Amino acid sequence: MGERRCALVRVLVLQAAWAVSGGQVRYSVPEEAKAGTVLGRLAQDLGLEAGEAEARRLRLVAQGRRASVEVSGASGALVLSSRLDREELCGKSAPCALRLEVLVERPLRVFHVELEVTDINDNAPVFPAARKNLSIAESSVLGSRFPLEGASDADIGVNAQLTYTLSPSEHFSLDLHRSEEYRESLFLVLTKPLDRETIPVHRLVLTASDGGRPSLTGTMELVITVLDANDNAPRFNQSVYKMQLLENAAEGTLVARVNATDPDLGSNGEVTFSVSNTFPEKGKNIFHLNARTGELNLAGGVDYEDIRSYEIQIEATDKGTPPLSGHCKVVLEVLDVNDNAPEVWVTSLSVPVSEDASLGTVVALLSVSDRDSGANGRVRCWVWPASPFGLEATFAGSYSLVLREALDRERVSEYEVEVRAEDGGAPPLRASRGLRVPVSDVNDNAPAFAQAVYTVLARENNAAGAELARLWARDPDEAGNGRVSYSVWEGGAAAVSASGAAGGGWRPASSYVSVDAESGRVWALQPLDYEELQVLQFEVRAVDAGEPPLCGNATVQLFVLDENDNAPALLPPAGSAAEAGGVAGEAAELGAAAAGAVSGSGTLWAWAAWGAPAGQVVAKIRAVDADSGYNAWLRYELWEPRGKGPFRVGLYSGEVSTARALDEADGPRQRLLIVVRDHGEPARSATATLSVSLVEAAEAALAAGSSSSSLSSLSLSRAAGAGAELGPGAASAATNVWLVVAICAVSSLFLLAVVLYGASRWAPRAAVLSGPGPTTLVCASEVGSWSYSQRHSRSLCVADGAGKSDLMVFSPNFPPPPPPGPAAKDTQPEPSALLDTVSGTLLLCLVPSPTPFPLTCPVSPASFAVVVWSRAPPRRPGGGR
Template sequence: MGREGHRFAGWIQIIALLCLCCASAAQLSFSVSEEVDKGTVVGNLAKDLQVNVHELEKRDLRIVSGNSKKYFDVDLNTGVLYVCDRIDREELCPNTAKCSLNIEAILSHPMQLHRIEVQITDINDNAPSFREKEKTLNISESSSAGERYLLPVAKDADTGSNSVKSYKLSPNEYFSLDVQSGGQHIESAELVLQKSLDREKKSIINLVLIALDGGKPARSGTLKITVHVMDVNDNTPIFGEPLYKAQVTENAPFQTSILTVSATDLDEGINSEIVYSFIERGDFNPNALFSLNPETGEITVEGNVDYEENTAYDIRIQARDKGTPSRSAHGKLLVEVIDVNDNTPEIIITSLMSPVKEDAEIGTVVALVTVTDKDGGNNGLTSATILGVLPFKLKLNYKNYYSLTVDGPLDRETVSQYNVTIIATDGGSPSLSSTSLIPVHISDVNDNAPLFSEPVINIYVKENSAVGGTIFTVTAADPDTKENAKVTYSLLDGFPKDIPIPSVVNINSETGDIISLQSFNFEELKMFQFKVQATDSGVPPLSSNVTVNVLILDENDNNPTILAPYSEHGSINSENIPYSAEAGYFVAKIRAVDADSGYNALLSYHLSEPKGNNLFRIGTSTGEIRTKRRMSDNDLKTHPLVVLVSDSGEPSLSATVSIEVVVVESTADIQTQFRHVPIKEDNFSDLNLYLLIAIVSVSVIFLLSLISLIAVKCHRTDSFSRYSAPMITTHPDGSWSYSKSTQQYDVCFSSDTLKSDVVVFPAPFPPVDGELISINEGDTFTRTQTLPNKEKPKAPNADWRYSASLRAGGVMQSSVHMEESAVMQGAQGVLVQNWPTASSAADAEGGEVSPPMGAGVDSNSWHFRYGPGGPGAPPQHLKPGEVPPEAFIIPGSPAIISIRQNQGGEDDKSDFITFGKKEEAKKKKKKKKEKKDKKDKGKDDGDE
């Protein structure tokens, strides 16, 4: 196959490709006349698009036009396309034979785009018109028949059959009209001279040229022609070529030469001199763009030549001689404009969806984009792309029509607006480009729940705070907008479960203010917990929770409370101390508690300064009251003390307790006035219970062991020996009486008892030559030896102290066991001497008893001293159960002594036995002494 065969095959492929493109880009075509009334039906879109009329509204059928004005719209109820604005074809498509409007019909769900071309048909609404109202022709009388004179062309804005179709000349005898047509258009009308003119007969001939269009009815325009009959110039100029052609580049510089025309005249002289000029035809004036040298015929560029306005210019040139009358001829010039890439692409945006929902699916159409370029050829071919990486893409629909669609996920909270930049580039060399910015707003979807700044909120509230006050404000932020970001607050269940949260606090659903509904008491409730839920107003609503811990802050609203034994209100507590108390002697311990906490419960003890000498001090933190110094004779016997217990709160609260400290002469006075006050245990914990059980168990085991040991010891003795002892009585004047009436005692000794086990001295101490009465095995009371002077007992020390165990009601455990409360009871109204109370303090001078380390039941190293009292000390009256302090027992061996009182052979009688001075009274004075004793006894009964 030769070159011609290859070329033919290439043309076949190009034609097939064009047909394929036209088939893929099929469009609907309609036609409508211009100037039709609004509402005129153009066509039925529902039928042509094959869409049910009832689905048009659901699928949101819309008409989009690329023009600034919207000429067509669609009726969704009927599906017809109708005219919605006045259409003027001459305004839309000036100087063009074909006029059409391109619109798009868009269907949603699914998205479909249909291109519609509406042909605008012309109506005869414009009459032909001449640029000039009057034309003057100078025709020589020598003109021969058949000469032609070019007449102006009428202009009609209509096209096709409505344009200028014919010319008529008013009836006359000299001229006829010759119309030359080029296809469907009339190119020129010429006046033809029919016969020779005679200036002497008629010098001016008036003609009327009528232009008629092809409309029905036809419209017409007239031109008045005045013919001046001139005298002889019988040769007309002749152009060298019937048609001149030239090319000029658009935007060519001024004075650029295009070409030079030339005409000749056969006449001579002035009748052969030619002047060149442009002939104006219609609405185009060649002088606006080009310049013609009248002498030389050179044509140059005089204005802005624009390819986009006209691709070519059809110019008529006149050559007129200078004869009288002058003759002229006209020639044709066709100037072709060469395109230059001087126009950037134009981007037209038609927005369809703004804003776009952030949950829009991929492929959703955002906008329609049309790109145009006024240049021709490759300079007018365009392409468009999106600048940058964005979740959008530009999809080519048809030729230079594009759709901007969603191409990725959208998130308004991340980016609320995209500025999509579209760049369009033409195919020129060099190419030109333009950009257009499309702001795409993203609308919100409720896809974010309200969020609190932290998962747990701690609120500190002072106790006793005012009811109804705002204690805290919770805030939750929602990155959504409008209703999706409108947050409301509510309360959820709290902790502890037994606290009804709605009755304790409330929350403002709009502001998040948490309001207290009651006053808090730290001593009853230290903290509680609840949850706050924040819910937005979206559909569906989203929510989140935050845990709120309300911690009650303590206020100093509780006074210190004095604990037992000094907790009785309105009473004065009394404490006794011996006169011989040293500095630092323990008087009492004040205990207090405060229901508050922290510094509000940190207590300090202060002692109000008593009148007189400052004798006592108190531990600021311990509450122990002790003496500061030894007492002197100038000190008062009774010291009223006021103890102030203060907490560390602001302001500080306090409580007071009054204690009266009484100074007594001897420790025996302290013992007799001692009273046991149980200490109330406020908080009895499980640990205390376990300790108490352990102590009781050990004590029971020890007691059982002790009883078992006593039983074994007593079982080994042969029998109880019954002893009788004479009764010795002391009198107030210091005398003694001896009675033969005896009191019998059951004494249990161990088998190895070898000497006296009991020695009894009178108060305050036996005389130098006093005899001791001892109990020996196998006989009754007998005199033993006299105490020498060197063994004379010392005077009792007044500083007698009793142990804390005795203050608490404890029992001293030793190797001596006394039945019936371990005391010897005296008869009613009988003067007796008090027994001393044993103490664990190791004081050699204080009348105390101190066991050696490791002393037990078998220990014989106990030391006893009698207590206070002295020469001339008055006898004391004893109550049943009290122990005479001036009697004492010295166990001489590790024997366990059990003494039973028997008088007259009868048990359980209150009687007493005293052991005193030596028996100085003689029998001869016995009766006298007994009388005196009875007399004194009567007096004592009266005093008692």
């Protein structure tokens, strides 16, 4: 026990010495050491700092009996967890070493530790049997040798070196023959002639002692029977037969043929063969010896990986009395064949692998082995498919599965990797191990719409909350990285009005539409009006829930489709300020129509001369529809009078012209009811009443001039009204101007009255102007226009080349014109019936000069007029009239 304790101390001292060769640490421990024995400071030997072993999860990869060793988590020491039996682990192999794999995480590394288990003398020599019976003829000559079965010791080295002693005997001694090539041979040697009559049976004790300290022994009793007379024993032609046998040899294969001869005659010379001993004992049932021929055949299977050689003791015995025997040894070497495929083990697997993992990342650790030897045991490994992973050899039989190419989970979300191994035999044997390597997702894909621009058509007057479109953005990421939410980008939206200009500039899209965050449905927040908005362009943004979030955009062009929701609106008659005002005037007309500036049904006035030929244009009906396309395409129809009336209306021009020559039979006045329709479904309409007075040609010309003056007065009155809208300062300035004009008018009132009276006396048909029929408004762009706002601008004009005089009348209030109807030509109407204007209107009447008849300009008690004659129309500085 003292020596064993000393050996343990020596082992512990050796643990302090470690060597690193290619990442390998070596320790040594005696077998049968107690559990808990510290084998070495593994963490320190691997270069880890104090406390780093537990932080980086230093651990062993257990495989088979390697679980007898463990790593202390706190100290990082390598500790024995259970007793080790060298004979059980390695048998007779020397040295006995266990290869351990040590893993360190953060980062992942692998180290290899070799633990050598040293032998102690814990096994005593053992003989095959406790008793051995021998028969020796008394005629045996001195020096005769009788083989004995030696003892076996499971230990190795010095502990297995056996010495033999024989109990004291004057007839026998021991002869031990040792050879480096074969096992030791033990013989019992006859040293003194035997005398059966003196000692018929010899009982000896054979003792085997090993070389351990202390030495252990084993004994076997030898019972020697002395036989009489047969003094020649059989002899083999070879003492040792060396044979070789492939491990895949079939049963019945001839292993060896032994031959022995006996010079005796008769039964003393007849030899039979038998197997006296087989080492190892497993071979007893594997081989069969023919007792008559000496042929040794294979009766079972041999395995090179189990037992590599056999020693078979064969005895040849004659039939003499007593029988004599001779002995030989058959040494059988088993040859390796490639009958073991490689084996692949996965010792560690780190999955899933992030798709943004760097190249060289270790995914798994593998171990590969082959039980064959030589070229049959050399293994080549590779990965299939060849990408994106590869194998790197870390130690003999150990490999790392590493990342060689960048991963993309959206392209391949999981890999089925097969590690293949092939040995160097002929033919080679293969093995494989499948690995499933899932790829974890990162947010590397932004949501993408199927279209960069979506065109959406929506009818106007849709209900609030109506679904306009449904957008969808694809994000190939998974979970939150692929969960998309939608929103309207608050950068603004271009709202295009029906006139083509930006309606209100940039307005937030959220005032028109909203997008469902989950489904991508686009909803209308309010009814759309084509007349207000034709095109709405906005952006929808799709954002995923990744970290950081990624987004994608799509442009939505919403086109509002027109519906026939606006009836035609009548415009002021031709000659208003709209024509002189150009584009501004046209916009004003459209605005006035949309606001209902002219009622859907109103009375217009016109004059026609008797005898006017067919086709002469009397008036023009003007209307506008705020809709577009067919909904705004207008047609004009004459409803009254029906049949063959003297007038007709252009279907699409709105011009009222004579259908035939006019005569006095048509009456002094014609009332026309004109319907203006659009082409919508259903159609909408407006009506206009046109009162046409039939007069003489000269009266028609004068009436046309009067109507132009009325138009100018209307424009001036509206300009005066504008002063009230412009503010207190502007209104005051305008009032001063009109006061000056009024003073001038009053001072000339008397003179003008006299002139008018004289003129009326010399005009034979002066009463024509007193006839029924109101003054109409005619566009006179050459005279000029007074504008008090962009919305209410008007212009007055007369025909070119006619002499003009200006009559300005301030009228605070005029009654509406009389209803159309027949009236006598000589009837003198009320003065207020000649003027068609509104309260507070300034009339500018233009009459030719000189005129063949006096001009009577009736006014109400609350109004006054100024008349000025001129021979030519006034010219503006720019040359216009």
